[in-house]
Amino acid sequence: EPEVTQTPSHQVTQMGQEVILRCVPISNHLYFYWYRQILGQKVEFLVSFYNNEISEKSEIFDDQFSVERPDGSNFTLKIRSTKLEDSAMYFCASSEEGRNTGELFFGEGSRLTVL
């Protein structure tokens, strides 16, 4: 069964460093998402992406964050200059349909630790 895959599973970085988290969505899916979960807190929406552009983003997704689909398979989340409070589990998800009807398929997450 196709799955969303994420790399790395865990990354440790120094504050101020750039981080790129990678995701390979399910191949026929058209909608892509990033969510994050700070330890002990809820899963928060960051950004959705469709047709090669951001369709929606939350207030968490400030100028330090960017997303890209550099080729036909990868979907990346870049954090330009990491802060301590960026430490979290980042989940990528994809869906075949949008507009409330589609099931989201999640990756296993990338744990980011900022020191």
Add this chain to the structure above:
Amino acid sequence: AQRVTQPEKLLSVFKGAPVELKCNYSYSGSPELFWYVQYSRQRLQLLLRHISRESIKGFTADLNKGETSFHLKKPFAQEEDSAMYYCAPPGATNKLIFGTGTLLAVQP
């Protein structure tokens, strides 16, 4: 803006006992609601959606528009049901908003 409330952070029940995980939403449009589950060391996955009106792993959820609730129920809990459960009303835009989640612990 859509909002979802899961009032219980932790729900502990004994095996065989009934389970009800509460979810209340506030959304002005016609809601389509989902329950997602995360078992230990596994990814978030869809458990059920209200529009399909199906029962998955013995769980059901009824949309009550009057009470704006979408509680998840199971008549007899099993130990393998222990997991984190998230209610998610997607609202009008192309995203899901998750509740704070309820950790269900089923004791033997």
